[in-house]
Amino acid sequence: MIKITDMRKKAPYMWEIEKSFRNDMNVPARIFATREMLDDVLKDRSVEQLVNVATLRGIQSAAIVMPDVHEGYGFPIGGVAATLWPSGVISPGGIGYDINCGVRLVKSQLELSDVKSRIKLLGAALYTSIPSGVGKGGDILLSESKLDEVLRYGARKMVQKDYGFEADIEHTESHGCLDNADPDMVSSHAKKRGEDQLGTMGAGNHFVEVDVVEEIYDEECAKAYGLFENQVTVLIHTGSRGLGHQVATDYIKIMMGKMRDYGIVVPDRELACAPFDSPEGQNYFGAMAAAANFAWANRQAIMHSVRLAWRDIFGGRLEDLELLYDVAHNIAKIETHMIDGQPKKVIVHRKGATRAFGPGNPEVPQNYRAVGQPVIIPGSMGTASFVLAGANRSMELSFGSSCHGAGRQMSRSEAKRRVDATSIISELERRGIHIQAGSLKGVAEEAPQAYKDVESVVDVVHQAGIAKKVAKLRPLMVIKG
């Protein structure tokens, strides 16, 4: 049982459990939170899971969690772990089952007054055109060879097939394509699960949301990102669907069977891992990249459906809806970071954490480079979402990473017991937020009270210097499966 007294405050909003806390830890465990948040964090097993992550072979500096942390399986959600390239481990559990789950923010040039009278028409059109819900397939049915092209080239392939524009690629993390993707490392089972899922949202916490920019905190960054008050935007949250889930399932099993050969012992089976430079590590990295590319292609296809629906309702051209940015929050990347004063290549695992590179970083799109990478933090259904700008202090504190959302504080079953979905829908409607959902159960599970206060979470990363607040988005319409 980990207690508050086991933690030391190392900097404002930053707490650590020393490496000496447990003799199998290789690095300290680091938590970004306010003192008040820590009491809640300690109510579940997320810190215990973080300590387990600190035992991984080759882990560098610290095992880290963001203020939206909650208990996961193996790794906590909101976690960041960097292992030394090439001999440190790669762990599928450190990326999660929904590989490259992420968010994409699309901006229009219209203001709230331009769309208000037709917002429900737009919602109906989006709900009809974007397949959502449990086990729902879409209209894009891919042959195996076409699916392999999507797995290899990601969002680029979709743009090539007229599902978007070159500017979309420029404004997607890693240009929407990880070069090391290897479709041959993705099992036929995984491909089967993904064959009809391109362009589909899925269920759970995934959504498409129409928002209005309610407040600008940083004029310089907002100008660079093309954001202004009262502007209407669209936020898309989904991932690699069944294909990614199956890739993770396949490789956790493979790695569990091989860990003994590499002399690896982990305190939780879901931390199954293999040395990055082993055949299993390399095969997983190629498969994970392919699934990540599928996710970027998926969000690109959904954005295309949004553009078509938008044009039908408001007229204009497809390209009038511009991609502000697309970020992954479940992924592993090879990056170079300063560790003990030396630049080192590391395998950065982000599980429920967003990359947040600061100004000047060559990975940031040219037109945002002076202010830093956009960091998009969705709130819960009916609460605000935020746009932040990555700051260079994130490189010192968190391997260039920020939080990814509000973070759950109530279980799904408790939410279903305590929340009446019909009342929530009516209450949100009164506040000007229209919900278009396929399932009342899903609405109850995703009710705002099931999540932490996203503003407090965002304030921690802002105050810690990881990323700075740029704009607040208020939801107008939420489309869920």
Add this chain to the structure above:
Amino acid sequence: MRKYSYLEHICDIRLKVEADSMDEFFKAALDGMNSIIAGGDVEGSPEDSVMKICVESMDYTCLLIDFLSEVLLLTQSHYSIFSRIDIESLTSSRIEAVLHGTFVEGFDEDIKAVTYHEAEVTKNEQGNYESVIVFDI
């Protein structure tokens, strides 16, 4: 005797499964998973689709999770809920069985994966097999 019950979990679904024999234990785990997928009892004839499966793994715990993962894959790929199972052979490292399923148009819950987290097949004080299973939702 076989049974399952729901336990609390902050974001996913946690089941406790218990049975007085290993065959019944695997059936209880399948019943539990199906109750999540279907949102209750499965209606209709379980003879719409019949599939034979063979899963191998390291021990009973891993075999249980790998078995459920395999059935989940078949469920999601074929839109079929397998509510009846005839186990032909079961050892600590291998299960062979015939699944009987009902075609459905959709599911009540989208299980992303069956996780190994917290899974541990043990015998309790009553001499029954039991384990917790966490499903990623």
